[in-house]
Structure formats: structure tokens, C-alpha cells
Amino acid sequence: MTNPRDKTNALATLRRRFFTLRFSTDHAAVFSFVGDLLDLHSAAALEYHYNLLLDSDTSDVVYDTLCRSFSMRGAAGEDYLHARFMSVDEPSLKATLLHVLGSFRTGNARRRKETAAHARAALASPHEELRCRGLWVIGWLGTSADIPRVGYLLTGDSAAINRQWAATTLMHIVYNHPSGAPAALNLLSEALAKETNKQALSGIVVAAQEITGKKLGLSATSHKTPSNDKLNAAMKRTRRMFGGAAQ
Incomplete structure (x- = not known):
């Protein structure tokens, strides 16, 4: 039987390690730390892991790994995070917690319907970041019934980045629910006629390219905004495709 004092000592050791690791970009060292943290299943270890999510004064490697790994805590972690999410009011933190909750989406996740409901509520938030994370999670957990509410943000969100994410969300919904393709493409066609922001x-x-499987000229994996010439050519092909579909 493991001595409880050993677990307490292990957690204390991790706390000390974190101060030397906080700004590390060494993936191996970060993964080692997080692996040792996940080996501890006590309430204190769970709370410590959660508290690390509140501390964004770290390297991106450290913070992203801590967030992604929380979903590996299983049912106990999912229940804990839902309770914390419901008690938090600060929009930026709520957005982070919603994002992490959305990562509980494997077969072992038990509260995906609740998480999806939180994401739907986030779509109506006055806070840009919370709407953004709501779109991400709806892309993972949503259904074709969510297409109209995502469509509202596709043309109506005040932030261009969220209008872009709304398009991506429609694409992900259709990946998981192909019957939603006609409705999603109609919304994308309407948005294309109104949108002016390059991003x-x-x-x-x-999104139109990936849903239809047609080559319209942009990369789905690029994180760079395309040049004006490339974007204009792709838009011309997309309009032609939508125009042909309407005939």
C-alpha cells in the first residue's frame, strides 16, 4: 500500500519542479512533468492541476500541455471541471475552462451534452473570447441542429476572427453530421456575398472547399492569410460553384 505521505511528498516535489519549468520550451521535460502530475489522483493533485490552468504566466508549451492533459483525468476531472466552470464568472477564464471541457470528447467522457449546452450558451455571450471557444466546442460536439445559430455568428459576429471560426465550425459539424451539408453551404454562400474581411x-x-471536396485554391492547413490575388481567385471559383449549385 502506498504511504499517503509519499503522495504528499510527490506533489510537493512537483510544485518545486514547476518553478524551474514554468517557461520551458523543452517538450520532453514538460511531458515528463505532466506525466508525473497525472500519476497523482488525489483531490489535492486534481486541485493543483486545476490551479495551474489559472496561471497563464508560462510558456505556450507548458500551458497548452497542461490544458490538453486535463482531459486525461477521466470522470473525476470532468466532474471537477464542470463544477468549477459553473462557479466562474470571469469571461476569459470561463472561455479557457470551456475549451478544456470540450477536450473531454472520447468514449470515456460522460458529460458531453452538458458541455455542448454550455458552448451553445457561450455563442450568445457579449465576450468575444467566450464566443470563440463556444464555436470551437460546438465544432467538436455540436449537431446539425446547431447550424443556424453558428450561421448567425458567421455573418453577425462583430469580430472577424469569430466569423472565420464560425465557418470552420460549420465545416466540423458537417464532418460529423454530413446531412447538414446543404444548410451549411447555403449559409456559407450567403456569408461570401456579404463578407469583406480577408481573414x-x-x-x-x-469551409466550402472542404465540405464540397472541390479544389477552390486555398490550403485548409495554412495559418497565413492568403495574398489578395490568391484569395480573389479562390473567391471567384467559390462564387462560380455556388452559382452553379443554385441553377
């Missing part, structure tokens, strides 16, 4: 336009074109 959002590129998201619309990529």
Missing part, C-alpha cells in the same frame, strides 16, 4: 473570407472559402 473571414478565407475561412468561408476553405
